[in-house]
Amino acid sequence: MAGLVPAIHVCDPRALIQAKLYPLLTVPGGRREDDDLVRLRKGIAPIVVAAVAFWLMPAAVFAQAADAPKAAPPSKPEVTEACPGPVAARRPPVISAALRLAALDPDQVRLTYVGHATFLIESPQLVRIATDYNDYVRPPVLPDIVTMNHAHDTHYTDTPDPAIKYVLRGWGPSPAEPALWDITYRDVRVRNVPTNIRGFDGGTERYGNSIFIFEIANLCIVHLGHLHHTLTQAQLAEIGRPDVVMAPVDGGYTLDLDGMMEVLTALKPQLIIPMHFFSQFTLDRFLDRARQQWDVATAEIPSVVVSKTTLPERPEVLVLPGH
Numbered sequence: 001m002a003g004l005v006p007a008i009h010v011c012d013p014r015a016l017i018q019a020k021l022y023p024l025l026t027v028p029g030g031r032r033e034d035d036d037l038v039r040l041r042k043g044i045a046p047i048v049v050a051a052v053a054f055w056l057m058p059a060a061v062f063a064q065a066a067d068a069p070k071a072a073p074p075s076k077p078e079v080t081e082a083c084p085g086p087v088a089a090r091r092p093p094v095i096s097a098a099l100r101l102a103a104l105d106p107d108q109v110r111l112t113y114v115g116h117a118t119f120l121i122e123s124p125q126l127v128r129i130a131t132d133y134n135d136y137v138r139p140p141v142l143p144d145i146v147t148m149n150h151a152h153d154t155h156y157t158d159t160p161d162p163a164i165k166y167v168l169r170g171w172g173p174s175p176a177e178p179a180l181w182d183i184t185y186r187d188v189r190v191r192n193v194p195t196n197i198r199g200f201d202g203g204t205e206r207y208g209n210s211i212f213i214f215e216i217a218n219l220c221i222v223h224l225g226h227l228h229h230t231l232t233q234a235q236l237a238e239i240g241r242p243d244v245v246m247a248p249v250d251g252g253y254t255l256d257l258d259g260m261m262e263v264l265t266a267l268k269p270q271l272i273i274p275m276h277f278f279s280q281f282t283l284d285r286f287l288d289r290a291r292q293q294w295d296v297a298t299a300e301i302p303s304v305v306v307s308k309t310t311l312p313e314r315p316e317v318l319v320l321p322g323h
Helices: 013-025 035-056 059-067 233-239 257-267 280-290
Strands: 108-115 118-122 128-130 145-148 166-169 182-185 188-198 204-216 219-223 244-248 271-275 295-298 303-307 316-319
Touching (some): 108 219, 166 182, 166 188, 204 233, 233 257, 280 316
Parallel strands (some): 145 166, 219 244, 271 316
Antiparallel strands (some): 108 303, 182 188, 188 204
């Protein structure tokens, strides 16, 4: 029928222009426009197309864009697998070393803070382990297993007692060859996860430190050594979720305070035992920060007996006397 505009799809702005707007650009009497008008039409047509397309765009598109969820910030690495997993009940009892020196139940482990970064770990079958064994701070008994790290000579010795059954150095023969340990002796399994340290020249010494993991009496006990950096997701997965972590808290020679809090939060232990602090000020600085997340307790003696069923119900920092 004359005068009717051909039917067009509302989502086809070019068709709309052809049907409705093109006649506006013709001269009276049905004659086509002259050359100048042709050029004018060609110039404004794309602008009109864009304007019509914008006008016809459904409002729902804008609403959907406005309501689209914002991308979540990338999450920090955290441990996901148990090693072999904590069972929380109550605070670990502090038992006098003099009373319980050689009497551990099958599910108990004794931890004694010798000083600096050295602990004496004793298993139910009386396997004795000394961490970061060195020439300056040593336990009063000969250990069966010693672990070492390479940051300073207060964390290793070149002359361990020949009677020590296993000497586990936390660094390999070269930066390209990390130390890889996984041994079992009686009721104790010891393994490690290598990490890097800062060199004395300001560079990086690859694999100069090892985090040692002790699996004893169904407990997973982790000694962070001379840790200098936060942990990757792969390292956290290799460690597994520990029950107890021995953490250097000096905040300078090892990892800074923010970094150490990030590591401990990612590991999710039930019990944290500070080490490698050089003064009460250094220790208090860490404890003030720790109280924002965890309970804090102080033992009267440098020895504690822990078991899977007596781990604290809430994550806790336990300070053993010494430095």
